[in-house]
Amino acid sequence: MTHDRNASFPGNAEAKGVIPTLDGKKEVASLEKGSTVLGTKVLSGVSLPAAIIRDEALTHNLAWMQAFAERHGAELAPHGKTTMTPVLFERQLAQGAWGITLATAVQCQAAAAHGVTRLLMANQLVGEANMAIVASLIADGVDFYCVVDSAENVAQLDGFFAARGLTLQVLIEFGVPGGRCGCRSAEEVLALAEVIHEAPALALAGLEGYEGVVEAVDPAQGVRRYADTLVEVARTLHEQGRFTVAAPLVTASGSAWYDVIAESFHAAKLTGRLTPVLRPGCYVVHDHGLYREAQAAVLARRGDLTSALEPALEVLAQVQSLPEPGLAIVALGKRDIGYDHLPFPLRRYREGGTANQILSTEGWTLTKLMDQHAFVQLPRDTQDVAIGDIIAFSVSHPCLTFDKWRQLLLVDEALDVKACLSTCF
Template sequence: MRAEPGAERRHKGCPETGRRLLEGVSLPAAVVREAPLAHNLAWMQRFAQRRGAWLAPHGKTSMAPALFHRQLAAGAWGITLATAPQCRAAFAAGVTRLLLANQLVGEANMAIVADLLEAGAELICLVDSEANAVALDRHFTARGLRLTVLIELGVPGGRCGCRGEDQALTLAERIAALPGLSLVGLEGYEGLAGDDGERRVADYLDEMVGVAQALSAAGRFESPTPLITAAGSAWYDRVATAFQALERPFQPVLRPGCYVVHDHGLYAEAQRGVLAREGLDEGLRPALEVFAQVQSLPEPGLAIVAMGRRDVGGDRLPLPLRRYREGGAATEPLTVAGWEVTRLMDQHAFVRLPEPVAGEDEVRVGDVRVGDVVAFGISHPCLTFDRWQRVLRVDEALEVQEVMETRF
């Protein structure tokens, strides 16, 4: 059962829409700022279109149907998901083209996908073994359905996927004999290759291109323009460049997910690499923040903020960005220079304050007050979104424009 971060979750009927974040909204709260969100949607769509690629953003990042529909409205071809239940949730929210970037294993999960196909979904999934292909064929043939699949190409020591061209060709030959399956392309994920550096990413993508062309030359794809898809949120530029080298007609599909809100950590670093490689001056902008209040000033140099692991992902500690007085104006931020989050507990963040000076009373140290509202930047959006059932979209005045529900 998922933990419930803060009172914001318990008051599900509270009409936050139209309220200012600095007053009348229970904190902590996960917040998406509209201006950078709109920028990111347009930026990534333009990037994909310039490279002749379709965009199928990975929905597992947010699992927020409101964001799915913003991505589709911006021009996305479809939405990528990681599990059959995620596909079901997206389809229930009106998303009809689904790319399940995973193997579909287990009768219960196959039944979910079969139900979606019967309800009108357009769904593609991955396969990397004869055993899985045979099981899929048996299930979908029995339901009178034909499942569209991509062969996955993996990396040595990585997770799923065929290892090399020979395995992929052998699997494609087997799929051709299975009436319940239709092979329409090749899939990969370059992120695991990236653990060994940029050179390994390039080598893996070259291998993908070679395998795709070998499968096409062998006549294994049913589509005249088969799909070739990869691209997480760190190396999508390298993927787009590699796929442009294909000699035969393929349709590239890019699948970054975190771009929609970006971050102040892991993907901010990755973006600097993209900008340098592409010769660009401006890229994505961080849109996702967690707002929380100073709860206690128990000793000099220490603030306790009412935000913890149940509210924000923990692969890196959150970054203090801005501070406001409760009830104050968004145009009057206060400094957080020198602030550092040193530790997270379930519902508390330990913040080291610079050069503490005793204040006028026991709830004030320097200019920091109990009740001050602090905006924190996060790293790796997936690990913050999944802590919230609702995320607040705000304008530049920090007025809540929309309450976006998630479907984890």
Template sequence: MQDSLSKLGHKGTPELGPSLLGGVSLPAAVLHEAALAHNLAWMQRFAESHGARLAPHGKTTMTPALFRRQLEAGAWGITLATAPQCRAAFASGVVRVLMANQLVGQANMAIIAELLEAGADFHCVVDSEDNARELGHFFAQRDLTLKVLIELGVAGGRTGCRSVESVKALARVVDAEPGLALAGMEGYEGVVHAEDPVPAIRDYATRLVEAARCLDDEGRFAVDLPIITASGSAWYDLIAEAFDTAELRRRFTPVIRPGCYVVHDHGIYRQAQQGVLSRRPDLHAGLRPALEVFAQVQSLPEPGLAIAALGKRDIGADQLPEPLRRYREAGAVDEVLSVEGWEITRLMDQHAFIHLPDSADDVRIGDVVAFGASHPCLTFDKWRRICRVDERLDVTEVMDTAF
């Protein structure tokens, strides 16, 4: 009884055995090992071929086992978005942490101070003089030095200094704070919006490089080989290309930060990858979707309609999930049934409405369906446990998340 109670709250885990089709409580979030291993190696090769370091954005998965896999594959560090995320990553063995966000609030600063005292190699972002002074005062009082990166933003975008002049002014403030060390420049191209985004993102990357060189020429950096970093999961090729062609390696440490690559998706990043491959046909096959959510047909209440036990609490819904494959419960892995013409039309908390074509005359209650999702960040955060499976759909590892 006690062992059973210990599983409370952990949906999607093995109950009767390792087989995803017969032994796991569904729905379950699933990572396919073959695609995962491919993606880890693919992006690491990509970064190295452009002379860049890879610091994957960990907020995508918040899964320490995946952080370790990324570091083992050669990642330079892990990027996070918040102080508690950084603490969770450090507790799981991540020493080099890049927080691609501003550190605000005394409680969050206290978390980072503890990490620094414990030996973390931590960087965060600043974009205002007031924040820089507050950080400088807080960390100087504790005899600590906080390494910061100045963020260059875009008009109408999110955070970041809006001009090179404001970058230079902020660098002077950071330089005057004994509790701070200016360690580089940071940007994020995902907030660059234009009718033709490719030249606009290239222009932004050029501005980021120019700002970093300007600070270097003025002697503002407090470290050797300061960091220059940008890149989300959609335009990483343009950022890596800009850093590479600018030949920054002699003066800087170029770092790219894609996160969703590790599992890819069946939606917005699949579409973005098509853009990458059209610009860079030499990259060949590219990334592979590794994340799926498996769920069962729960009801066949009327002709042409199936209800799956899958909802917004289980899978990201910024785009409706995509039915990929179907199996019989406890059936053979190689006996794949058709989902051709299946379409999810509506998603509730725990239910997916699926329109079935007339040809779908073999559907049974309990059939197991694999669903693809868009934007993996919005699926991972719905799970405390993720199942990693082999080619036989046997669970080989249950990975904890740390949201």
């Protein structure tokens, strides 16, 4: 089987294949004519490199984070920018997610086109072209939210949506000094709420924040202080009658500090007044680097958690050259995998072998990554490596690997393909 990261979906008519998804629906993917995807063995029938998602780990992660949110009395709105994969959105929603978080109007448009009906754009909506996209979504019945942090943006949005007879639900963003967007103080938030109150086309629907930009000598304590302040400001807005929706939101949480945010929301006993919403995204496939480290910190803070998220995303590639002792060149590059943290070899297989026939990568180190080539240093006494050997590589920060692929392969424990998942970046 071949897969084309650069082909648009659904692909040309001669090359179409119908791929069953796990909910019984059909997804059209661009395939080589005459190929069969379902049941194809990754180690013998797939053009590599390929990005794979291990379904057992994915299923575990979906249930784990949904249960975590529910135990803390919070809703879950996973950040969809991580994957931009509609089938994964469907699975997150089917697991019980309140909605999907996204970062841009175009991402929201793509998610809505695939059936997502509640969207939280955790970003300011600026530019009339982007406003027009959102206006179309609202007119089509999408339950849409975005954030604001300035009177100027409020005026722009109010004018645009009033002219179209639409109401835009907004959350005030509460930021931190030195961070990115957001009002810098509670006083600024309360003043902006007054401005929104005078904007007839806007409905103040909650308070939003992002703790990942908090800087403190004790990061965990700094995030706790920020979360507690976010809750107090939301309560003040509620007491002043500034919210104009029945169940206003208070929302934060990326993929590193979700436990601290959840604890603060839960301790505040917001149920009945405010709707707490968590927004982690990377949990869905987790990783072997940045977020594995973050998860270790979560487990250290929370001794009551008896299980952890599991890495589900890997990129498989083949040894293409053994030009000198101690060096393997693998057909993997910056076009195939994220590289803010260099990947490392997880396992090795012989082409045509099976998933339980694992060869050693002990002492193997990826030292350099080019556009299409990876330099892997081997122990000098390595004897059993062969051209064509398949290496499974780790992923760190999954967002920056997903966006390199138009298709990812969902595989079972035998590395047989269960489905081909299209992205919509």
